[in-house]
Amino acid sequence: MPFHSSNRRGFTLVELLVVIAIIGVLIALLLPAVQQAREAARRMQCSNQLKQLGLALHNYHDTYGAFVPRKQGTNDPGYGSGNERLSNSGRASGFIGLLPFIEQTAMYDKIAAGDGSTAPWGPYAWAGWGVWNNAPEMLLCPSATSKSKPASAVNYMFSSGDSIQGNRDGSNLRGVFQRVHGVNMRDITDGTSNTIAMSERLITNFGIGGGGTNIPVTEGTATGLSGLSGNPSQCVATASGRFYANPGDIKGRTGWRWTDGQIEKVGFTTVLPPNAASCIDGTNPNGDGSNTILPPTSNHPGGAIGLFCDGSVKFVAETIDTGDLTAGQVTNGPSPYGVWGAMGSKSGGEAYAAN
Structure with missing residues (x-):
C-alpha cells in the first residue's frame, strides 16, 4: 500500500504578526466605544439621581x-473638648433634612433621636x-472616582449662586441655598426653569500641599488668595492649563463629609464655569473657607450635570x-x-434662559 505524505502547512511568522496586528487594531477601535458606552450609562445614572434629589x-x-x-442645626454650647457630642454646631447640611424624601427615613429618625453619647x-x-458615617449611596455619582474617597463623601452640591463674599455663612445669598433661611418658590423671580439648584463636584480629601505635584483644577482648591469677590479672575490665574500652577498652595476638602453644611463640603458657585479652578480667600486648611469660588466639577467630558429648580436636569458645558x-x-x-451667573441668581432680573 503506497504511503501518501500530508501536505498541510502552518502559518508563517509574517501571517501570525499580521493577524495579531489586525486583532490589536480591532481592540483599539472597540475599547473607546466600550468606554463611551460605560460613561453614557454612568452619566444617565448620575442624571437620574439628580432628578430624584x-x-x-x-x-x-x-x-x-x-x-x-444648605446649613442649619442645633446651637453650639461652646466649641471645645467635651462639647462635640452636644450639638451639630449649626452646621447640619441640607441632606439631613432631605433624608425622609429620599427613602432614608430610618437614618433620619436615628439622627433626630440621638443616642446615649450624642x-x-x-x-x-x-x-x-x-449613625451617619456612611453616606446614602444615591449621593455618589458613579462617574466621580476618587483616590481617597471616605465613606462619608458626597458628589452632589447645593447652589449658592454668584455670591462670593461670605458665602459660607451668609443667609441672604443670590443662589437658592444658604445658611438657615429656606428659599420659597416665590423668591425665585427669574423662573424656576432658569435657576440652577444643584450640580456636581468631585470628592477631594487632602491638606494644603498634600495632593502631589500635578493636581488637576477639578481636584483641588487654591488657597492664599485675597479679594476674590472684587476680582474673580485671579482664581483663573491659579491654573496652568488643566493643572494648578502652584501645587503647594492647593488643598482638597470637597464633599468628604455629607453631613457638614459648609460650602466647601456641600456647595458650589456660578462664577467660574464647570471644571474650572476653585479658590478661597485665606489659607484655611480645612473645608471652612468663608469667601469661595467653587465651580461644579465632574468626570463627564465637557461639563457637569445641573438640576434646576423646576426639577429638570440639563448638562452645563464648561464653555458656558x-x-x-x-x-x-x-x-x-x-x-x-x-x-x-444668571443661572445661579434667583432674582437677578436676567433674561437668559437655561437651554
Missing part, C-alpha cells in the same frame, strides 16, 4: 413651604458618628458664557458673570 427638594418644599437650607440631631457635623470675571460681585440686579 429634585423630587426630594419639591416634596420638602411642599411639606415645609420652602427649600431646605444629643439629638447629631454631634459636630464634621465629626464621626456611627461667564461674562466679565474681572468684575466684582453684586448683591442685586443682573449678574456680571454672563449666562452662568
Whole structure:
C-alpha cells in the first residue's frame, strides 16, 4: 500500500504578526466605544439621581413651604473638648433634612433621636458618628472616582449662586441655598426653569500641599488668595492649563463629609464655569473657607450635570458664557458673570434662559 505524505502547512511568522496586528487594531477601535458606552450609562445614572434629589427638594418644599437650607442645626454650647457630642454646631447640611424624601427615613429618625453619647440631631457635623458615617449611596455619582474617597463623601452640591463674599455663612445669598433661611418658590423671580439648584463636584480629601505635584483644577482648591469677590479672575490665574500652577498652595476638602453644611463640603458657585479652578480667600486648611469660588466639577467630558429648580436636569458645558470675571460681585440686579451667573441668581432680573 503506497504511503501518501500530508501536505498541510502552518502559518508563517509574517501571517501570525499580521493577524495579531489586525486583532490589536480591532481592540483599539472597540475599547473607546466600550468606554463611551460605560460613561453614557454612568452619566444617565448620575442624571437620574439628580432628578430624584429634585423630587426630594419639591416634596420638602411642599411639606415645609420652602427649600431646605444648605446649613442649619442645633446651637453650639461652646466649641471645645467635651462639647462635640452636644450639638451639630449649626452646621447640619441640607441632606439631613432631605433624608425622609429620599427613602432614608430610618437614618433620619436615628439622627433626630440621638443616642446615649450624642444629643439629638447629631454631634459636630464634621465629626464621626456611627449613625451617619456612611453616606446614602444615591449621593455618589458613579462617574466621580476618587483616590481617597471616605465613606462619608458626597458628589452632589447645593447652589449658592454668584455670591462670593461670605458665602459660607451668609443667609441672604443670590443662589437658592444658604445658611438657615429656606428659599420659597416665590423668591425665585427669574423662573424656576432658569435657576440652577444643584450640580456636581468631585470628592477631594487632602491638606494644603498634600495632593502631589500635578493636581488637576477639578481636584483641588487654591488657597492664599485675597479679594476674590472684587476680582474673580485671579482664581483663573491659579491654573496652568488643566493643572494648578502652584501645587503647594492647593488643598482638597470637597464633599468628604455629607453631613457638614459648609460650602466647601456641600456647595458650589456660578462664577467660574464647570471644571474650572476653585479658590478661597485665606489659607484655611480645612473645608471652612468663608469667601469661595467653587465651580461644579465632574468626570463627564465637557461639563457637569445641573438640576434646576423646576426639577429638570440639563448638562452645563464648561464653555458656558461667564461674562466679565474681572468684575466684582453684586448683591442685586443682573449678574456680571454672563449666562452662568444668571443661572445661579434667583432674582437677578436676567433674561437668559437655561437651554
